[in-house]
Structures are given as C-alpha cells and as structure tokens.
Amino acid sequence: MEEVLLDKCSRVETERLVLRRWEERDLDGVIRMNGDPRVMEFFRSLNTPDESRQFLEIMMRQEEKHGFCFPVVEDKETGAFLGFCGLNIPGYSGPLPCEPCVEIGWRLTPETWGKGIAVEAAKFWLRFGFETLQLDEIVAITVVQNHKSRRVMEKLGMTHDPAEDFDFPNVDQDHPLCRHVLYRLSADKFHEQTSD
Ligand SMILES: CC(C)(COP(=O)(O)OP(=O)(O)OC[C@H]1O[C@@H](n2cnc3c(N)ncnc32)[C@H](O)[C@@H]1OP(=O)(O)O)[C@@H](O)C(=O)NCCC(=O)NCCS
Structure with missing residues (x-):
C-alpha cells in the first residue's frame, strides 16, 4: 500500500486543486488554520503554534508509516495552502467502534468554504481508496x-x-463534543454511484 501511494500519489491535480504529501513549508498554513476559532469550532481547543508544529510532525510520521495521512490541499492556481482532505488510518486516544478502518476527513481554511473544495478533493481520494487501494469500505466521523x-x-x-x-x-x-456520528461508504455503493 505504502509503495503504491508514495510512487503514484505523492502529488495529483484535480480541476482546481493540488493534492499532495505534507511538507515543512506547510507549517505557517497549519498554524493559521489550527489556531482559527471558526475552523476549530467542533474541536475541544485551538492549537497553539507549538501544538501545530507537533500536528505537522504527526502527519508526516503517519504518512511515512501508512503511505497517507489526511493529504494537503493546495490551490492549483496560486499554490496557497488550503488545508487537508483525504484518507487516514485512525490513531486517536482510544479505539473507534469501526476500527480497523480507513477514514476520510477534512479541515480547510475558512476563505475556501462553501465552494465545493472538500467534495472535489474527497471524490479523488474515495476513487483512489476504492480503485487503487481496493478498500472494501471508507468511513467518516464527526461530532453530531x-x-x-x-x-x-x-x-x-456516505450513509x-x-x-x-x-x-x-x-x-x-x-x-x-463527546457524541459522534459514523458515516460509511462501501466499495459496492461507490461503484454503483460512479457507474451512473
Ligand atoms: C467541513 C468543511 C471541510 C467543508 O468544506 P467546504 O469546502 O466548505 O465543503 P463543500 O463546499 O464541499 O460543501 C459544504 C456543504 O455544506 C453545506 N453547509 C454549510 N454550512 C452548513 C450548515 N451549517 N449546515 C448544513 N450544511 C451546511 C454547504 O451548503 C455545502 O452543501 P451544498 O453544496 O449542498 O450547498 C469546512 O467547513 C471546514 O474545514 N470546517 C472546519 C473543520 C471541520 O469541522 N472539519 C471536519 C471535522 S470532522
């Protein structure tokens, strides 16, 4: 799995976006995004710059381990950091009821909201997950x-x-912020949807 991602998927383009691995130069964007109360409304706290630095290190470490970890979303035209969206293998403070699983998740800077950016990036990663990685299911979680x-x-x-x-x-x-919902999408349903 790792080889497939690192060889074929370190940088891809969609209509408006570049989707890629994490780099050190993302730190300023991460600090701004994770320190913004609008972005972190459904998280238990804002991240300090030091916490954002640790966050970036974790993303890069997990990416090395699994081949992916919530890949970066960049504006294709300007190169601006827009946030992250994509696949991840959960490694939270305790097991989720759906583990083992691959999840899809997103966090974008507020200037980009409401333009379908999350959906554009996520559609690429769902296709990648089902067609290239041959996953049976992808899940997503969030607070109710x-x-x-x-x-x-x-x-x-997803349902x-x-x-x-x-x-x-x-x-x-x-x-x-304790109660969470779980959404699922099976490979069969994905293929049904995309064959229309
Ligand atoms: C969640 C998030 C990634 C969505 O990004 P986005 O690029 O704006 O998403 P899209 O434009 O692709 O779609 C947003 C949809 O939500 C809808 N929406 C926006 N605010 C809403 C609200 N309060 N209630 C219900 N739907 C809402 C939009 O209308 C749009 O749907 P539509 O196209 O049918 O109109 C972005 O808001 C974000 O980064 N939020 C902060 C971080 C976060 O909460 N991440 C998720 C943690 S699980």
Missing part, C-alpha cells in the same frame, strides 16, 4: 452537531445509521 462536515459526507453518498452513534474515546460523556 457538525452539519457542514456531515453535509460533505452526504454529498459523497449514517443513528444506531452507530458513539461517544468519542476518553472524552467526558457530558462534554458537548
């Missing part, structure tokens, strides 16, 4: 109240069963 993110999941054809809602590991049960 993150309707923007849920809308992206729905636009990608949600309320019976699978879960408490995020190691978060107090009475914390407003």
Whole structure:
C-alpha cells in the first residue's frame, strides 16, 4: 500500500486543486488554520503554534508509516495552502467502534468554504481508496452537531445509521463534543454511484 501511494500519489491535480504529501513549508498554513476559532469550532481547543508544529510532525510520521495521512490541499492556481482532505488510518486516544478502518476527513481554511473544495478533493481520494487501494469500505466521523462536515459526507453518498452513534474515546460523556456520528461508504455503493 505504502509503495503504491508514495510512487503514484505523492502529488495529483484535480480541476482546481493540488493534492499532495505534507511538507515543512506547510507549517505557517497549519498554524493559521489550527489556531482559527471558526475552523476549530467542533474541536475541544485551538492549537497553539507549538501544538501545530507537533500536528505537522504527526502527519508526516503517519504518512511515512501508512503511505497517507489526511493529504494537503493546495490551490492549483496560486499554490496557497488550503488545508487537508483525504484518507487516514485512525490513531486517536482510544479505539473507534469501526476500527480497523480507513477514514476520510477534512479541515480547510475558512476563505475556501462553501465552494465545493472538500467534495472535489474527497471524490479523488474515495476513487483512489476504492480503485487503487481496493478498500472494501471508507468511513467518516464527526461530532453530531457538525452539519457542514456531515453535509460533505452526504454529498459523497456516505450513509449514517443513528444506531452507530458513539461517544468519542476518553472524552467526558457530558462534554458537548463527546457524541459522534459514523458515516460509511462501501466499495459496492461507490461503484454503483460512479457507474451512473
Ligand atoms: C467541513 C468543511 C471541510 C467543508 O468544506 P467546504 O469546502 O466548505 O465543503 P463543500 O463546499 O464541499 O460543501 C459544504 C456543504 O455544506 C453545506 N453547509 C454549510 N454550512 C452548513 C450548515 N451549517 N449546515 C448544513 N450544511 C451546511 C454547504 O451548503 C455545502 O452543501 P451544498 O453544496 O449542498 O450547498 C469546512 O467547513 C471546514 O474545514 N470546517 C472546519 C473543520 C471541520 O469541522 N472539519 C471536519 C471535522 S470532522
């Protein structure tokens, strides 16, 4: 899997975007994005510059280990850092109910919101996951109240069963960001959708 990604997928282009591996030069963009209260509305805290530095190190380490980790999204025309979107193997503070799994996730700078950027990047990575990596399923998770993110999941054809809602590991049960939804997309459904 690693070889496939590193050889064939270190940098790809979609209509408006470059999707690529993490680089040191992304640090300024990460600090701005992870320190922005609009972006971090559904996370338990903003990241300090030091935490963003650690975040970038983790992304790069996970990418080395698995071949991918929420790849970078860049503006094709200007080269600006827009955030991240793509596949990841979860490694959170505790196991998710759907593990082992490959998830898809996104975080973009607010200037880019509402233009279909998340969906454009995610569509590429879903195709890559199902066609190149031959995954059986890709999942996505978010807090119940993150309707923007849920809308992206729905636009990608992912489906949600309320019976699978879960408490995020190691978060107090009475914390407003504890309850999470799980969306799934199977390879069969993806192929059905894309053959239309
Ligand atoms: C979630 C996020 C990546 C979406 O990016 P985006 O590029 O704006 O997404 P898209 O433009 O592709 O689609 C957004 C959809 O959500 C809809 N939307 C926006 N705000 C919404 C809201 N409050 N409630 C419901 N839907 C909403 C938009 O209308 C659009 O759907 P439409 O095309 O049918 O109109 C972006 O908002 C973000 O980075 N948020 C902060 C980080 C975050 O929460 N990440 C997810 C963690 S799980």
